[in-house]
Amino acid sequence: MKAIRRFTVRPLLPEPLRPLSDLSRNLRWSWHAETRDLFQSVDPERWALCDGDPVRLLGSVRPARLAELAEDRRFLRRLAAAADDLHDYRTGDRWYQEQPASAGLPAAIAYFSPEFGVTAALPQYSGGLGILAGDHLKAASDLGVPLIGVGLLYRHGYFRQTLSREGWQQEHYPVLDPNELPVTLLREDDGAPARVSLALPGGKRLHARVWLAQVGRVPLLMLDSDVEENDLGERGVTDRLYGGGSEHRLLQEMLLGIGGVRAVRTYCRLTGHARPEVFHTNEGHAGFLGLERIAELADEGLDFDAALEAVRAGTVFTTHTPVPAGIDRFDRALVARHFGPDAELPRMDVDRILRLGMETYPGGEPNLFNMAVMGLRLAQRANGVSLLHGHVSREMFSGLWPGFDPDEVPITSVTNGVHAPTWVAPEVLRLGARQIGAERAEDALSVGGSERWDAVADIPDQDIWELRRDLREQLVVEVRERLRASWRQRGAGTAELGWIDGVLDPDVLTIGFARRVPSYKRLTLMLRDRDRLKDLLLHPERPIQIVVAGKAHPADDGGKRLVQELVRFTDDPRVRHRIVFLPDYGMAMAQKLYPGCDIWLNNPLRPLEACGTSGMKAALNGCLNLSVLDGWWDEWFQPDFGWAIPTADGAGTDPDHRDDVEAAALYDLLEQRITPRFYERGQAGLPDRWIEMVRRTLGLLGPKVLAGRMVREYVERLYTPAAHAHRTMAPDTARELARWKQQVRASWHAVRVDHVETSVATTTAELGTALALRVRVGLGDLTPDDVEVQAVSGRVDEEDRITDASTVPLKPTGGPDLEGRWVYEGPLSLDRTGPFGYTVRILPSHRLLASGAELGLVEVPSEEAAEGAGVLLR
Numbered sequence: 012m013k014a015i016r017r018f019t020v021r022p023l024l025p026e027p028l029r030p031l032s033d034l035s036r037n038l039r040w041s042w043h044a045e046t047r048d049l050f051q052s053v054d055p056e057r058w059a060l061c062d063g064d065p066v067r068l069l070g071s072v073r074p075a076r077l078a079e080l081a082e083d084r085r086f087l088r089r090l091a092a093a094a095d096d097l098h099d100y101r102t103g104d105r106w107y108q109e110q111p112a113s114a115g116l117p118a119a120i121a122y123f124s125p126e127f128g129v130t131a132a133l134p135q136y137s138g139g140l141g142i143l144a145g146d147h148l149k150a151a152s153d154l155g156v157p158l159i160g161v162g163l164l165y166r167h168g169y170f171r172q173t174l175s176r177e178g179w180q181q182e183h184y185p186v187l188d189p190n191e192l193p194v195t196l197l198r199e200d201d202g203a204p205a206r207v208s209l210a211l212p213g214g215k216r217l218h219a220r221v222w223l224a225q226v227g228r229v230p231l232l233m234l235d236s237d238v239e240e241n242d243l244g245e246r247g248v249t250d251r252l253y254g255g256g257s258e259h260r261l262l263q264e265m266l267l268g269i270g271g272v273r274a275v276r277t278y279c280r281l282t283g284h285a286r287p288e289v290f291h292t293n294e295g296h297a298g299f300l301g302l303e304r305i306a307e308l309a310d311e312g313l314d315f316d317a318a319l320e321a322v323r324a325g326t327v328f329t330t331h332t333p334v335p336a337g338i339d340r341f342d343r344a345l346v347a348r349h350f351g352p353d354a355e356l357p358r359m360d361v362d363r364i365l366r367l368g369m370e371t372y373p374g375g376e377p378n379l380f381n382m383a384v385m386g387l388r389l390a391q392r393a394n395g396v397s398l399l400h401g402h403v404s405r406e407m408f409s410g411l412w413p414g415f416d417p418d419e420v421p422i423t424s425v426t427n428g429v430h431a432p433t434w435v436a437p438e439v440l441r442l443g444a445r446q447i448g449a450e451r452a453e454d455a456l457s458v459g460g461s462e463r464w465d466a467v468a469d470i471p472d473q474d475i476w477e478l479r480r481d482l483r484e485q486l487v488v489e490v491r492e493r494l495r496a497s498w499r500q501r502g503a504g505t506a507e508l509g510w511i512d513g514v515l516d517p518d519v520l521t522i523g524f525a526r527r528v529p530s531y532k533r534l535t536l537m538l539r540d541r542d543r544l545k546d547l548l549l550h551p552e553r554p555i556q557i558v559v560a561g562k563a564h565p566a567d568d569g570g571k572r573l574v575q576e577l578v579r580f581t582d583d584p585r586v587r588h589r590i591v592f593l594p595d596y597g598m599a600m601a602q603k604l605y606p607g608c609d610i611w612l613n614n615p616l617r618p619l620e621a622c623g624t625s626g627m628k629a630a631l632n633g634c635l636n637l638s639v640l641d642g643w644w645d646e647w648f649q650p651d652f653g654w655a656i657p658t659a660d661g662a663g664t665d666p667d668h669r670d671d672v673e674a675a676a677l678y679d680l681l682e683q684r685i686t687p688r689f690y691e692r693g694q695a696g697l698p699d700r701w702i703e704m705v706r707r708t709l710g711l712l713g714p715k716v717l718a719g720r721m722v723r724e725y726v727e728r729l730y731t732p733a734a735h736a737h738r739t740m741a742p743d744t745a746r747e748l749a750r751w752k753q754q755v756r757a758s759w760h761a762v763r764v765d766h767v768e769t770s771v772a773t774t775t776a777e778l779g780t781a782l783a784l785r786v787r788v789g790l791g792d793l794t795p796d797d798v799e800v801q802a803v804s805g806r807v808d809e810e811d812r813i814t815d816a817s818t819v820p821l822k823p824t825g826g827p828d829l830e831g832r833w834v835y836e837g838p839l840s841l842d843r844t845g846p847f848g849y850t851v852r853i854l855p856s857h858r859l860l861a862s863g864a865e866l867g868l869v870e871v872p873s874e875e876a877a878e879g880a881g882v883l884l885r
């Protein structure tokens with residue numbers, strides 16, 4: 012019989028056990044092994060049945076057992092210690108509190124993301140973006156950064172994956188009851204649930220309540236539209252992560268951005284938390300937050316342009332993908348319908364909103380509203396997520412800053428990191444702790460500081476190798492369990508599954524490959540030459556074994572075909588003991604997988620992997636990387652840390668040929684370099700050179716890949732400058748800047764370089780010579796206060812493009828003449844040998860701009876004007 016209504020009946024904890032409730036609701040347990048050990052000892056069997064989820068454990072443990080524990084002095088002592096520890100963690104000074112007041116750090120930062128992967132017990136993520144967001148919150152908590160996370164609570168989260176008998180991906184959407192999740196409802200002072208609501212076209216409203224997940228010191232607010240005041244359609248707005256059609260997505264993103272700001276305001280009002288000075292949007296999905304803040308300022312009397320300046324000053328936008336399909340683009344008409352007098356933000360000019368998302372560059376679609384483009388326009392500071400991705404993003408979005416070289420596009424990069432206490436296996440941590448002391452090991456992981464990591468160099472070979480084997484063996488056990496469950500699910504009987512006991516071998520070189528399955532990640536590259544792969548798997552002395560996992564997006568049949576192709580290969584009785592596909596990749600599996608592998612494989616189409624983080628998590632466990640030089644690996648690869656798969660990514664390479672070339676390179680590396688090194692034995696019977704690579708990966712790469720390093724960079728390079736800009740931008744200042752920008756835009760047509768001349772007009776010159784440069788410019792209505800005239804010089808390529816430009820501002824020395832022209836002068840030093848060139852240009856200049864390219868305006872000499880410049884080539 013089916014129940015018509017379900018409830019969650021909570022246990023009443025005996026008074027002495029009350030602290031367990033707080034401990035279960037602060038997700039710090041997810042990265043704090045001692046707290047988890049405490050919960051495990053409540054009821055080890057149930058702990059396993061509940062997949063290590065304290066809330067579920069407490070909801071199901073027998074009252075008799077609770078009564079017993081309430082009398083158990085040893086348990087109560089441990090409980091008190093854990094509760095004290097959490098209290099100290101939440102209230103003590105950490106890195107952020109130790110920064111000098113003069114640094115002017117932000118009072119608070121709101122961090123918006125469509126998904127958060129904090130723990131498997133709160134499944135609100137699909138992949139890397141969400142897990143990065145979870146790691147960002149945890150690292151912020153460890154560092155004491157006053158962050159407020161903002162997201163949605165999806166009733167079904169992302170889907171769970173199983174396989175059909177034929178290896179076709181099946182999706183399941185289990186219902187998540189918030190009452191069974193580690194979240195609490197945000198309530199008004201009178202106990203009523205706090206509400207935010209949005210106006211919808213046609214006079215309807217979208218209501219949401221706000222759940223609060225406590226991530227150490229950091230609150231995470233999650234909006235949930237499944238409330239009774241909503242109509243059925245609106246209740247479903249937060250049903251699934253990345254599901255549904257375009258309008259559904261738009262409503263989710265409006266709720267996240269606009270509703271999210273309202274939720275932050277409510278949270279600060281109710282708790283007294285400092286109001287955020289900086290708003291950070293993790294990818295473009297939450298971009299509407301900027302509109303809500305413009306509307307707030309409009310209520311305080313600022314016009315749109317001034318409010319835009321004020322909002323931009325305190326906004327940081329992180330772009331995460333160079334893949335166009337990864338960027339949200341909505342039909343303009345759809346967006347138009349959801350804003351304006353009959354919908355949300357009624358007093359805001361809809362046309363102004365639409366212009367923010369317009370693709371105003373060659374090849375842009377006039378009828379689409381682009382969330383990344385809006386993100387860039389609403390944020391004064393933007394970044395990609397690795398050095399290479401920063402470069403790719405500047406190229407990709409350079410159309411928004413016409414006239415500027417991609418290098419000057421104001422998008423920087425902060426390379427991602429991973430939260431070590433979450434991702435480092437307890438066994439690895441214990442070895443580190445034995446070497447340098449428990450407290451220092453914990454510090455080294457969360458806060459960084461490379462001197463602590465030096466101690467890794469002293470860990471004996473034997474210990475490292477035993478650890479590696481131990482982790483590999485645990486993985487073998489885990490794989491067999493998961494594989495057996497998957498085959499049962501696929502319809503196999505126990506009698507058919509005896510072979511699973513022989514799957515994988517704890518002494519064979521183990522390779523992991525697990526990630527989402529968009530085509531650019533090339534799940535099936537390893538199958539390119541099946542015979543070669545079989546030879547590697549079945550090699551008589553130096554075999555390899557491979558564990559593969561990954562979910563295809565439910566709407567991506569191409570991805571599902573790749574999964575099926577791989578599953579079918581792994582089903583083959585000749586190889587199935589050496590290669591497995593595990594369904595339902597997620598955080599719980601990932602935490603076992605990375606430590607147990609010797610090699611982490613990554614073969615995306617370069618440069619489409621913006622950063623990638625799974626390889627970082629693997630590295631922190633002493634697993635070596637084997638990867639295309641993309642994302643973070645392009646930045647930090649060293650032969651000591653693993654291997655680079657050579658790429659054939661030159662222009663015009665046919666994709667099929669490219670796959671062939673890169674797959675062959677992969678097989679070659681495995682056959683000739685990797686397997687020999689793993690299986691060779693030195694004097695003590697150990698693979699010395701392999702162990703040395705593990706040691707260097709742990710000790711030298713480890714400290715770089717930490718989320719603590721990443722969050723510190725965000726604080727120092729983006730949040731703090733944004734907070735300063737925000738404070739400077741008082742209403743009058745914002746009005747002044749907006750007026751100035753309007754005036755500059757209106758007058759720019761009259762700005763030009765009239766004439767350029769130098770003291771020498773030859774085609775050769777000697778190193779160290781300084782030329783006197785004299786430039787006449789027309790500024791129209793503008794004055795030298797509004798612009799900077801620069802000399803730009805450097806080495807030039809065959810097409811006379813300046814490749815390594817350095818810029819020097821010139822000084823106004825005379826003017827204006829009767830025609831409004833000014834003379835600028837300055838030295839130009841020939842500081843490089845070889846082909847050298849220069850030009851001059853005029854940029855808008857104002858003390859409140861974060862970059863000279865900010866307005867996308869620049870004026871360079873016409874050919875006529877350049878005539879007197881002398882040609883300084885060759």
Ligand SMILES: *Cc1c(COP(=O)(O)O)cnc(C)c1O
Nearest residue numbers: 138139526597598601623624625
């Ligand atoms: C780290 C992680 C990812 C991201 O991996 P990539 O390297 O970005 O492909 C995806 N899913 C899970 C479960 C992870 O833990």
